[in-house]
Amino acid sequence: MRARLGWGAAVAVILIFLTIFFAWPVGAMLIRGITDDVGALDFSAFGEVLTTSRTWAIIGHTLVMALGGTIGSVVFGVPAAYILYRTDFPGRTVLRSITLVPFVLPTVVVGVAFRAVFGVNGPLGFLGLDQTTWAVIAAMIFFNISLIARQVGGLWQMLDPRTVEAARSLGASPIRAFFTITLPSLTPAIGASAGLVFLYCSTAYSLVRTLGTPGVGTLETEVFRQTQTFLDLRTAAVFSALQVVFVLASVWVTQRLSHRATTALRLQQPVRQPLARTDWLPLTVTLFAVVVIILLPMITLVERSLATETGYSLHNYRLLMTSSGSGFAGGATAAQALEHSLKIALDATIICMVMAILTALVITRHVRSRTLARAQRALDTFIMMPMGVSSVTIGFGFLVSIHAFNPGLGQSGVLVPLAQAVVALPLVVRSLIPILAAVDPRQRHAAAVLGASPARILATIDGPYLLRAIGLAAGLSFSVSLGEFGATSFLASPDYQTLPVYIVRLLSRPGADNFGMALAAAVVLGVVAAVALILGERIRPRTLRSTS
């Protein structure tokens, strides 16, 4: 009975949290768009927005960027999947490790790196692409090559090579065999991962902002512009609603693609073949992706952060401690912004971890009743929704709900970590669930027949598994919160800014010092975020480290 009460309380806490900090903000945002100032139903704002040509230009631009990023990621990701997962050659593991870098870096850092690459003094400055749509697409490709390579490569390495050999012996050239046999087998994996990439690219707010919001911007930057520049919350709400529709549509398309009859593939233990002379094309594409798209921005970021007019020095890094940037009256230094960031990320991590552990325990609980099982699945879907809804929607939603309800709360700064926790929650829950689901329910039964109470079972059976996952999940949560820009840019008050917001503000002002500081601050942010992830990975109970 007590156990049941405990689970009931856990579910209640999760539902209350998600209702206040997710459902209310998103709901309030939608209501703001369809009611007039006195609260009566009024769809005229939608009509006004949708009949403006600028709106359609923005939708078109959002679509073009997301499609460009997706197509580019597939074009580079599929050859990389082959080279990194199907072939074997000295240096393959090094190449593969480099492709993991984008997974640990905050988007703002990558945005700044691409500013450095395409900037006047950057190695690709001669292309004149700084702060253009192309630069945003390149940065999107940086982030998503590895995602495509991992998902497609994971399947590719398990395809039976003899199916292609059968095609070859029936008279198919290597190219024909690839297009008629291998590619159709990979299509479901490519479709599913491309759908995910499209989703990420259409919610790449921080990249677009960091790279100077080229052209008319995107649906997300328009929400920000309407909110901050024109203080027109109603129009902003309409754009935010359009953004949600955009995301839901892409999720729906992705689901449709990945649910298409997956063909009965012959899978086997991973096979790798030695690199052959005929692999020159995918190898060249992969090397270009790794060296030019991934490595070059990283190296340039560090190199440019050290460069000053008089040669290399730590000048920019020193400015982080002393200056708040030229052209800013007073205000915090980057070092102070980092301190704020760390404090906020710590708060966000604590909130996120409590909610994530409760959620993961509830979702992985073995239940007999069908209704309860259905409720578990519903919770599982609900918890994933913040991932589909962009962080801009969450930030803006906070603004028109909790902040509007109690402006004092907004100014006190407590909303920032809460919003960050909501943004990080789906990812963190997803990292915990597989580990908890790995607990064989028979272990719990065995403990029960040996006399363990439900609480003891939780502590002694699930506990050790949970501990193993907690370090990694906390590192992930901390790193996501630290790099969070979308929601934070709406909520952080000017005198209590986080480092990502600070960096984007520096970039928006002219001056070599501001740019140099932004570069140095981005390096610091990237290092701190990566260290948080690595520490999380390392901190786990000693007894479990050997068995994992």
Add this chain to the structure above:
Amino acid sequence: MTAINVTNLHLAYPGGAQVLTGANLTLAEGEILGLLGASGSGKSTLLRVIAGLQHPQTGTIEVAGVITDDDGEHVPPHRRNCTMVFQDAQLFPHRSVAGNVAYGLQAANVPKPERRRRVAEVLEMVDIAELANRAITELSGGQAQRVALARCLVIRPAVILFDEPLSALDRGLRQRLAVEIRELLKQTGTSAIYVTHDPAEATTVADRIGVVEQGSILDLGPVSTLNIADLSDSVASLLGGLGEVTGVITAVSDESTTVEVVEKIVVLPGRQGGLGDTISVNLSR
């Protein structure tokens, strides 16, 4: 013209393990060679090398009058006048039965009307015309191997290489299909090398038997004159079941049953089955 001529073939794996050590083989036009051998003896590797899927270090291979491998020069698999039936059929999962059979014709740019006609013809020939539009996942093991065979026959290759095509099937089906494969090959005049580890299957399908032992090929001569007494101990033990052959009942009465096996007639006492049935006959000393 010989269908296949292999001379002094050597192949070693990167680790240094010798797989083929001077293999020699000649296959006459229209002939079926059954190749037996213990697992790891190199019999499958030999087929893969002839198909061009693996390259020998030295030695020459000639397929249907064209030199395909000559000391380091190799013709790619798709330009060789031979094709292969794999152990587990290796059908293309995203194509229907007819799509699988049409694959080689598409690769050869055969015009659509002719392609259709030839696919229908060959499906009829291997007795699976009604499966043309089936998905690969809906086939039984025996049906899948029929499709694999049809897929090869339709492109009319000079040689078909069989790599233990029936080993995953149960014994009864295996023997029935073995008889059918022989009939189809003879009907189309296609030469074949048939690798198996089942001696009964080899003697049922092949005209001539060879044994792969320690990377080279030992020719045991025609099945009809095979004499177990002449064989070395190791080969004899490998061929434990060689006394068994499978054939089709061509005449039957209460007194006797006539079975045709490898172009020879065996008459058994009594009624052993119906006309046209396949039957295994055990010939022991």
